[in-house]
Amino acid sequence: MKPKPTGPIPSGYSAIDGELAIGGRAASELVDLAGRTPCFVYSREYLDQRVSMLRSAMPERLGINYAVKANPFALVIEHMAGLVDGFDIASAGELEMVKAAGIDPARVSFAGPGKRDEELEASISAGVTLNCESEGEARRAMAIGERLGKAPCIAIRVNPDFELKGSGMKMGGGAKPFGVDAERVPALAREVISAGAEWRGLHIFTGSQALSAEAIIEAQGNVLECANRLSDEIGAPLPKLNMGGGFGIPYFSGDAPLDISVIGGALGERFDALPDSLSETDLCIELGRYLVGEAGVYLTRIIDRKGSHGVIYLITDGGLHHQLAASGNFGTVVRRNYPVAIATRFGASPEEEASVVGCLCTPLDRLADNAYLPRAQVGDLVAVFCAGAYGASASPANFLGHGPAAEILV
Numbered sequence: 001m002k003p004k005p006t007g008p009i010p011s012g013y014s015a016i017d018g019e020l021a022i023g024g025r026a027a028s029e030l031v032d033l034a035g036r037t038p039c040f041v042y043s044r045e046y047l048d049q050r051v052s053m054l055r056s057a058m059p060e061r062l063g064i065n066y067a068v069k070a071n072p073f074a075l076v077i078e079h080m081a082g083l084v085d086g087f088d089i090a091s092a093g094e095l096e097m098v099k100a101a102g103i104d105p106a107r108v109s110f111a112g113p114g115k116r117d118e119e120l121e122a123s124i125s126a127g128v129t130l131n132c133e134s135e136g137e138a139r140r141a142m143a144i145g146e147r148l149g150k151a152p153c154i155a156i157r158v159n160p161d162f163e164l165k166g167s168g169m170k171m172g173g174g175a176k177p178f179g180v181d182a183e184r185v186p187a188l189a190r191e192v193i194s195a196g197a198e199w200r201g202l203h204i205f206t207g208s209q210a211l212s213a214e215a216i217i218e219a220q221g222n223v224l225e226c227a228n229r230l231s232d233e234i235g236a237p238l239p240k241l242n243m244g245g246g247f248g249i250p251y252f253s254g255d256a257p258l259d260i261s262v263i264g265g266a267l268g269e270r271f272d273a274l275p276d277s278l279s280e281t282d283l284c285i286e287l288g289r290y291l292v293g294e295a296g297v298y299l300t301r302i303i304d305r306k307g308s309h310g311v312i313y314l315i316t317d318g319g320l321h322h323q324l325a326a327s328g329n330f331g332t333v334v335r336r337n338y339p340v341a342i343a344t345r346f347g348a349s350p351e352e353e354a355s356v357v358g359c360l361c362t363p364l365d366r367l368a369d370n371a372y373l374p375r376a377q378v379g380d381l382v383a384v385f386c387a388g389a390y391g392a393s394a395s396p397a398n399f400l401g402h403g404p405a406a407e408i409l410v
């Protein structure tokens with residue numbers, strides 16, 4: 001059987017004494033620091049470099065928000081607080097997390113369908129902007145605000161008539177549970193403004209995990225046009241426009257990194273020619289995986305090495321309960337290998353085809369299928385890259401009772 005390719009290892013990772021280094025420390029030292037395997041290791045330096053690279057590519061006027069759902073580890077949120085302008089949360093649980101990190105709720109917006117009354121109340125009390133997903137939700141928010149004697153900060157999430165082409169997850173275009181259909185937005189906006197809400201403008205999120213700069217440029221143009229049109233129909237300026245995000249990262253063989261300089265250049269030109277309705281508007285994008293995904297590595301130890309009908313299995317103490325996405329069970333149709341390496345033999349020549357699996361008793365628990373790797377032994381560490389986003393936070397840690405992985409920020 002031909003080996004299956006693994007995804008590209010993100011740039012910036014090198015070896016110390018033959019081991020993968022993260023933040024200048026070797027993998028086995030990091031495991032000692034974390035206290036156990038499996039563990040997620042996130043790098044401050046990587047986060048810093050990523051945000052500064054993004055800022056230098058984007059127009060100065062563009063605010064950058066962090067979507068907490070990508071990685072809500074407390075130390076990551078705290079670190080991001082010093083790097084980004086705003087935070088997008090998806091639940092009252094995430095609200096507690098940003099509050100615990102000392103983040104001013106005025107920098108926070110809350111998007112997500114099905115916000116419960118308690119969540120609306122906590123957000124209104126704190127002064128968080130609600131990106132309302134329906135007429136019903138906006139009206140509930142206004143009623144709660146009236147009861148509390150506090151005007152809710154309301155933006156409307158638009159379900160636009162277009163999508164982010166080529167994105168892994170489409171969040172606009174056609175029937176969607178997210179946002180208010182564009183043609184109904186002006187009436188709802190006028191209603192919330194005249195009811196005395198703090199009008200915060202619009203949120204237009206069109207998709208996520210796009211690797212085509214052209215598709216993102218096109219979607220951003222459509223977002224600005226849509227916001228301009230809606231603002232005219234509303235008859236009031238937009239204090240804020242959250243333009244969504246969708247910047248993807250390479251996970252699989254053949255994926256190429258996004259060219260952000262092209263996106264920033266095109267956005268700069270558009271910002272230079274904004275219509276009057278948007279000239280005073282606070283403009284931002286919201287990104288999750290692009291900011292944190294490549295800054296994280298999942299380290300898991302090989303517990304057993306065995307052969308079955310000609311296949312070598314490296315059986316680890318980790319698995320899909322921490323790495324659902326890498327196992328191919330989170331939003332992918334065809335399973336492909338994430339970037340993986342033998343962390344304790346980093347840079348060694350590949351010698352054999354092996355399948356890396358987790359410790360769960362299900363055939364779904366695969367970290368790398370038939371990959372071409374250096375010969376690894378029991379005790380070696382396996383690294384799964386692109387683990388900084390939707391790893392710990394988007395995997396069923398309680399499945400089979402193994403519990404969560406350790407997490408450290410170095």
Ligand SMILES: Cc1ncc(COP(=O)(O)O)c(C=O)c1O
Binds near residue numbers: 070287389
């Ligand atoms: C409203 C919203 N904001 C932000 C994100 C983060 O997306 P990503 O991590 O791909 O940047 C998502 C992802 O689904 C989302 O739905």
